[in-house]
Amino acid sequence: MIIGMGIVYLFLALLVWIIGVTARLVGTMAPEPTQIAKRSSLEVEKEEAELVAVIATAVERHSR
Amino acid sequence: MIIGMGIVYLFLALLVWIIGVTARLVGTMAPEPTQIAKRSSLEVEKEEAELVAVIATAVERHSR
Amino acid sequence: MIIGMGIVYLFLALLVWIIGVTARLVGTMAPEPTQIAKRSSLEVEKEEAELVAVIATAVERHSR
């Protein structure tokens, strides 16, 4: 039991340390630009087309 | 063939009777409150967020 | 290699010819009516119901 918990602690404590190191590295080397996740333009186009269709119908119905 | 149809009839006739009993039991013991099916709040939140996003975009586009 | 490319060419050239024949046959025998793809009315109903629900909510929220 002690060994088991020991491993779990050791593992997660290591992870705490690594996360800290990573965060510092990321912070210095690649300060986050305020970018929006890119998506394949094909998908975006498709979704936009759908959205436009939904809205067009909505507006049309609403204005009846 | 007679046995076969007999079983089918027996089975479904029993079902008719049980449905009747159930309906009466449900009617007396738990008169239906006019409730809307609950869903996990997480799902609801997510859907609402999506809906709000859709509508926001719709309104924005519509007002252009 | 020559045999391989030969087969590929032969196959696709045949396809070119068949597509041409088909297009002519279709053009003469069944001039395209300007029809919209039919869909099972059940699906259409369902989608319309959803759309109406979305729009109703949108309008309601928008008018708050």
Added chain:
Amino acid sequence: MDALMQLWASTGLSNFQADQAVMMAVGFGLLYLAIKKEFEPLLLLPIGFGAVLSNIPMAGIAEEGGLLSYLYLGIKSGIFPLLIFMGVGAMTDFGPMLANPKTLLLGAAAQFGIFGTLFGALALNLIPGMSFTIKDAAAIAIIGGADGPTSIYVASKLAPELLGAIAVAAYSYMALVPLIQPPIMRALTTPEERLIEMAQLRHVSRLEKIIFPGVLLILTAMLLPSAAPLIGMFCLGNLIRECGVVDRLSKTAQNEMINVVTIFLGLAVGSKLSADQFLRTETLGILVLGALAFSFGTASGVLMAKLMNVISPENKINPLIGAAGVSAVPMSARVANKVGQESNPHNFLLMHAMGPNVAGVIGSAVAAGVLLALVQ
């Protein structure tokens, strides 16, 4: 040059056999019916395509190690038809039936089609060239239930070599419901009967809908365990639909899951449309019996409704909705509605016909259980 000869020897042209060509034509015929005539396209399109694929010479797509042979395992194990049944359960609203449970008896009556066909199939053995075992006869009879997945499930258990013909017959006749049923319905009813208007259905509470699949499952477990896989998965789908707490499972069962399984099931059924199994006199017998089964089931449903009107003259039933007992959801309910509106355009029978319609699904599954218990 050798390579050229090897290629030529591997072409379809040099290996085509007449019967494969015929079966490919059958496959394209099914595609035509599915696309142009909209005959149950969700199933007949993959079935027809599977028939074409499995009859391409030398390709071996339906032979051991080919794609369709793997997909067929999903039928052989019963997994595909049972998952379809679960999806159908998730799409079924038992409300109209629970509001008027008497309609279950109409769903029962329509199963006369099944048992009548059973005798018919056995009688066909008298004709030279036809030879059906009792198992074959039972598998064919189930076509009369007008229920695709049930037919496939029973055929895969009792007569796998007839599976292709039985599935094609079942789905074709389901598609032909609007042609086959109306004349029978008109012949067996008087104009006055067709005018009967039915009382509005009572409201069915959510609790009743949740309890029903459990009750049905218990009854099946006690009386007819051989129907338990079919009815069990159907009830699971319906419970997922009605319980209101697992909507995301319900959505998937009704859409993506059933769609994927439909494609696989159809292709696998098509792989059983090989020349040696389909181009036989027996297939003709199956097609004829299927048509008879449908007609017989339709008539039984209508007559049962008339009988019920005699027994309890208050709360009369429009006998047209008896025809919907053959299942073929929701096609036969629509047919009942349409024939009724020919007499009175303001008589809406659709919801009333949905009761016997979904009852017919249960009835077919029960009849399938009876056959499996007696014959297997």
Added chain:
Amino acid sequence: MDALMQLWASTGLSNFQADQAVMMAVGFGLLYLAIKKEFEPLLLLPIGFGAVLSNIPMAGIAEEGGLLSYLYLGIKSGIFPLLIFMGVGAMTDFGPMLANPKTLLLGAAAQFGIFGTLFGALALNLIPGMSFTIKDAAAIAIIGGADGPTSIYVASKLAPELLGAIAVAAYSYMALVPLIQPPIMRALTTPEERLIEMAQLRHVSRLEKIIFPGVLLILTAMLLPSAAPLIGMFCLGNLIRECGVVDRLSKTAQNEMINVVTIFLGLAVGSKLSADQFLRTETLGILVLGALAFSFGTASGVLMAKLMNVISPENKINPLIGAAGVSAVPMSARVANKVGQESNPHNFLLMHAMGPNVAGVIGSAVAAGVLLALVQ
């Protein structure tokens, strides 16, 4: 007449055994809890239904060749729990944990529940009628991790015959988190501690979120390969979610894929709820140990948070969020938030509690790896 006798001999009624009836009742009980009490309905509904189906006499749905026997292969091979874990990974946001990595230690502390239970299970051997091997004990102990798929994965490797009881216990206690945890949390904290407000979480960049699953996987590969399947699939799901270039895969992993697998997994678990495997004194032991494991894990998390406050008094942690370390995402984080708001309605602990909550998932998987490495 013979046919009638044959039919009667094939009915459930003539073959019902008392223990099957009891197990069907257990199945319906689980359905009741799932639907009426909303106890983890996504899993307990299929599990309960699977229990009912597999105990129908004569139907053989869970026996070799039956539907549930095929579905069980998905558990036996580990495929289903690992796919669920991938889906969970795709639904998990590690942001709150990355913003405050110290909370990982809370997730570690809560695993005391697992190892405490391990000893408890071995100690139960002293009671007559109980007999657990070390493998059984390890499989039971993992219930203390409050993580369904991890429990099922470990049980399928170490103690398949206990799988049903363990899965039911794991999901039931996850559902009972709102009842089990608050009294323990209140007992172990002072009113002042419950009022501690925590600093707002820093922003976590997208790059950190993308790197994290890779880092976690490397660490697992180096230190604990036995946890690599679980943590690997979890990291894959999370990477698919965070990388931003495969959104369509992410959507499917979070929805249709996990939904289908959930239905199959639940049914297959239910098929292990047979009378001879469930109606034993050991099951009682499992249920008692499960409750203890949960309580023990909750207490460890809270006490660990208090200890951390002693060690580093700046940036104090509200010890209530320590209870969220048991995983049971997002239920236990909500409980921590709710108990905190009893003291101060304007203290929003939810996001802070999500850190130990997702850390608990990793912690359980790590503990599972330790058990598999030591015991298998």
Added chain:
Amino acid sequence: MDALMQLWASTGLSNFQADQAVMMAVGFGLLYLAIKKEFEPLLLLPIGFGAVLSNIPMAGIAEEGGLLSYLYLGIKSGIFPLLIFMGVGAMTDFGPMLANPKTLLLGAAAQFGIFGTLFGALALNLIPGMSFTIKDAAAIAIIGGADGPTSIYVASKLAPELLGAIAVAAYSYMALVPLIQPPIMRALTTPEERLIEMAQLRHVSRLEKIIFPGVLLILTAMLLPSAAPLIGMFCLGNLIRECGVVDRLSKTAQNEMINVVTIFLGLAVGSKLSADQFLRTETLGILVLGALAFSFGTASGVLMAKLMNVISPENKINPLIGAAGVSAVPMSARVANKVGQESNPHNFLLMHAMGPNVAGVIGSAVAAGVLLALVQ
């Protein structure tokens, strides 16, 4: 203490072998390319992750009984690549090709890349350390088709031990299309040729689109049955898309089904990236040949277009669209469009390039059939 030693002996650290570390690095390299460079991320992300998972020491994820070994069965049986091909069919619009069927010849020309590589691979045997059988050579050659699922399908039949390297090469070069193709295109065309504007495409009726997959399938059945599984499933997907009566199947085939299979296929391909199969001189040869095949195919397509302009000077073709014949849909069509707009920003070649682009998919499948017929 014993337990500690046992745990240490089970860690990855104590068991790491240099080549496994290298392959994990290769896996992370693929993840980097997929995420950061957006190199075919849908496939390269799961492939890279699968490579990492399968090289974790002691975990045995790709060994018999491990998750990836089960997923690999989906490739070995051909099911996964064929389902992907069906999904691709459901996403493909043959309209531009049917409007201008001559572009099929461009798709044919680009397959020179395949057959050129075949000779190249056999020639490589002259270099010490390289040793390819005729089957290996054929499997490598198919990379020149720039079609992922076709490459995987052929490699799984002819050279399973090269599958990992071949799949990685195929998808990597597909991703590199925007870098590899433009210089070749510019070198082989005059500025005037790049300015050619093409007549607007005629309208293609729905009926033509429905008939086309059937025609293609019949031709394949007659001439090249060895290509029938690939082309058959492609045609099924396309028919489902175009027929208009099974939209729900079309939607599922294009989304959830292909997404799930993509994840599984990628992981399973990754499981073949083991050190002993990938870290060989042959892999270098495969990578070099793949690049050559691409370049050769691009050049053939462009030159074929120029030849066609010489033969029929009316209705000139812009030779840039010949480069799109390598398939890699829709990347290479976009490249053709982009290079064309460098000369004249108002010259929209995209739709014109989609013709040879989808023709290239058919061409690759036909070439695959030829190789399978000659070599297997």
